[in-house]
Amino acid sequence: MADEALFLLLHNEMVSGLYKSAEQGEVENGRCITKLENMGFRVGQGLIERFTKDTARFKDELDIMKFICKDFWTTVFKKQIDNLRTNHQGIYVLQDNKFRLLTQMSAGKQYLEHASKYLAFTCGLIRGGLSNLGIKSIVTAEVSSMPACKFQVMIQKL
Amino acid sequence: MAVCVAVIAKENYPLYIRSAPTENELKFHYMVHTSLDVVDEKISAMGKALVDQRELYLGLLYPTEDYKVYGYVTNSKVKFVMVVDSSNTALRDNEIRSMFRKLHNSYTDVMCNPFYNPGDRIQSSGSDAAEPGFPVITTWIPTCEKRMGGRPGHGPCPLGFPRMPRPLTAW
Numbered sequence: 638m639a640d641e642a643l644f645l646l647l648h649n650e651m652v653s654g655l656y657k658s659a660e661q662g663e664v665e666n667g668r669c670i671t672k673l674e675n676m677g678f679r680v681g682q683g684l685i686e687r688f689t690k691d692t693a694r695f696k697d698e699l700d701i702m703k704f705i706c707k708d709f710w711t712t713v714f715k716k717q718i719d720n721l722r723t724n725h726q727g728i729y730v731l732q733d734n735k736f737r738l739l740t741q742m743s744a745g746k747q748y749l750e751h752a753s754k755y756l757a758f759t760c761g762l763i764r765g766g767l768s769n770l771g772i773k774s775i776v777t778a779e780v781s782s783m784p785a786c787k788f789q790v791m792i793q794k795l
Numbered sequence: 796m797a798v799c800v801a802v803i804a805k806e807n808y809p810l811y812i813r814s815a816p817t818e819n820e821l822k823f824h825y826m827v828h829t830s831l832d833v834v835d836e837k838i839s840a841m842g843k844a845l846v847d848q849r850e851l852y853l854g855l856l857y858p859t860e861d862y863k864v865y866g867y868v869t870n871s872k873v874k875f876v877m878v879v880d881s882s883n884t885a886l887r888d889n890e891i892r893s894m895f896r897k898l899h900n901s902y903t904d905v906m907c908n909p910f911y912n913p914g915d916r917i918q919s920s921g922s923d924a925a926e927p928g929f930p931v932i933t934t935w936i937p938t939c940e941k942r943m944g945g946r947p948g949h950g951p952c953p954l955g956f957p958r959m960p961r962p963l964t965a966w
Contacts, residue, residue, distance in 0.1 A: 682913055686906040689870035690899060694838075694851060769871045769913070771805060 641715055641737070648738060651676075652754050670757045677761020678768070685766040688712060698792065701770050702729050709766060714738075727792035731763075732785070739784035752780040756788075763788060797879050797894065798862065799823035802902060804914065805872035807831055811917040814878075827876045830856045830864045834874050837866070851899075852892055867895040873902065 655669050688709060695701045706718035710733075720732035738755050742748050756778035764776045773793040780786045799814040814823040833856040853866035858881065867875040875898050877891065905911050 683907040686869075686871055686903050690903055692870065694868070695870060771872050 644713075645738060645741065648755070648758060651758070656754070670754065673754070673757035674761035674764070677758040677763075678765035679761075680758075681762040681765025681767075682769045684713070684762070685709070685769045689770070695770065698727075698772065699723070701767070701772065702731075702790070705763060705766060706731060713762070727794060729790040729792075731788040731790065733788075734785045736784050736786045739780070739786065743783045745783060747783070749780060749783065752783065752786070753778070756780070756786060760788065763790060797877050799827065799876075799878035800898070801827045801876045802898070802917065803827070803831065803874040803876065805874075810873075810915075811919070813919065823878055826859075826862065826864060826878055830866060830876050831874065833857055833864075834866045834868060834876070838868055852895060854888075865891050865895075867899070869899060869902070875899070875902075 652673065655672060659669050689704075692704070692708070695704065702721065702723070706721050710716065710718050714733075714737040716733075716735070716737070718731045719734045720730075722730045722732070736756075738759065739752060742752075742755070760776040760778050764774055767774045767776075767790070775791045775793065776788060777791075778786055778788050798816060799812070801809055801813075802811040804810050809827070812824060812827060814820050834853065837853050837856075851867055851869060853868060856864040856866045856876070858864075861881055862878050863881055865877045865879065867877075869875075875895055877894065879891070905917055906913065911917075
């Protein structure tokens with residue numbers, strides 16, 4: 638399954654490359670997470686356009702979130718989201734018990750403080766995908782124990 | 796044959812609009828503008844019985860005495876509108892659908908182009924017609940919006956559609 642490793646390795650290099658250039662003063666420190674998120678945003682926009690080319694029209698917000706959890710996640714990470722929870726008022730929590738980008742790092746509490754760097758791109762990916770489908774949102778991620786993580790999506794009602 | 800093709804962003808401003816006969820462009824701009832209302836009506840929940848809610852192709856939006864207007868909406872709420880000549884009765888539904896599919900594929904490629912910022916105007920590099928009068932957009936070059944001076948005697952469009960850059964090759 639060489640194609641899985643491709644994105645994984647590229648993503649890890651991207652994160653470490655960005656932080657290295659931050660150390661050398663090219664990029665303002667603290668802006669790295671924002672940069673990663675913006676990268677993910679633009680990629681998410683293009684990806685969603687490609688993936689929804691042949692699918693039927695979405696009925697509502699929940700339909701879109703289910704698409705993200707199933708088809709989108711499967712195409713990018715080769716697995717589905719394990720758990721989707723919502724309060725039906727615009728907050729969705731996507732739980733992935735074995736997040737592909739974190740499995741290689743640790744299986745417990747080690748490196749927990751670095752996890753946020755590796756989740757920023759994926760947060761942007763979700764945000765970009767939703768924005769292209771017409772939903773403004775804020776996506777954050779939290780990790781309590783590797784490699785499980787939760788993505789929280791807050792829909793902004795205009 | 797398609798006389799006018801338009802790609803409208805989800806905020807209802809035109810990303811790309813091109814008409815085959817170069818005179819009377821304003822009439823086609825106006826037709827596309829008015830067809831947006833029909834598109835909105837078709838995709839809203841009110842018109843459930845009119846069109847299959849799951850399909851992207853909307854079909855005939857409205858006919859006039861000379862032209863027919865067809866519509867297509869993507870999942871990202873980008874609308875494609877096509878105006879065809881009524882006199883050409885040989886154009887079947889399947890052909891219109893395939894024209895829209897090609898348009899959708901081209902648009903997806905533009906979206907994935909790293910030099911394209913979503914929301915900018917799209918410029919076509921020039922189109923080779925697959926059959927005479929049938930514009931097939933081969934490559935779209937994304938450019939930032941350029942203010943084009945209109946031809947003398949042609950003022951800016953009163954509806955606010957800016958004048959599109961001249962095509963590099965004729966149809």
